[in-house]
Amino acid sequence: MAFAGKWETESQEGYDAFCKLLGIPDDIIEKGRDYKLVTEVTQSGNDFTWTQLYPANAKVTNKFTINKECDMETIGGKKFKATVSMEGDKLSVTFPNYHHTCEVSGGKLIEVSKAGSVGLTRTSRKI
Template sequence: MSFTGKYELESQENYDDFMKLIGIPAETIEKGRNFKFTSEVVQNGNTFTWSQIYPGHTMTNNFTVGQESEMQTMSGKKFKAVVKLEGGKLLVNFDKYIHTSEIVNGNLVETSVAGGVTFKRISKRVA
């Protein structure tokens, strides 16, 4: 299934606990808690452009499944990683957490796990 589309945040679970655990400053957590950001994904075969658009800031990761790519974390730190595609899910080991993305009933479901805390974000397709 293609990930291509524009998705708007609908709900999230364990936001505060997860952000604190990965070292996001309290002020940034507070600002981001109620952002209704948008994710825009363009998939061309195994190559992706994945943008998260926040008020006043856009973060974009470009990657090809199975190849090392430079990525950026939620906190802005850059690192190199290999994105895998397994069972229709994209998996990547970020610096402090493991992140998976999948399409479920047309929605983008993203799950990040660190230190026993699971952060889940569901975004509905809007285009």
């Protein structure tokens, strides 16, 4: 149940380079750079609901069960099938253009997204 709760972005590393690699327009990158993304997670055993609240009231909610294929959606509205796995204490999933892991370490939610050699690390604190 370590993931459960409400989290707010504290810091990001590699944000600009990662967003550019994914083809996100410069004006959207600018708006999101200092935005305090809020992530809400509910967990019941292996079942998760993961919601991220973006600028301009945009919201993406994905529901998944560990090791079961599910329907997911990106912030850009792209829908895809994926299987979220648990590797040790980390959640791991492959999105269409990148690989994403999440873990709780030192009371912080650490999310790492990688596309080739370009990565984004987002650290969030519980609120």
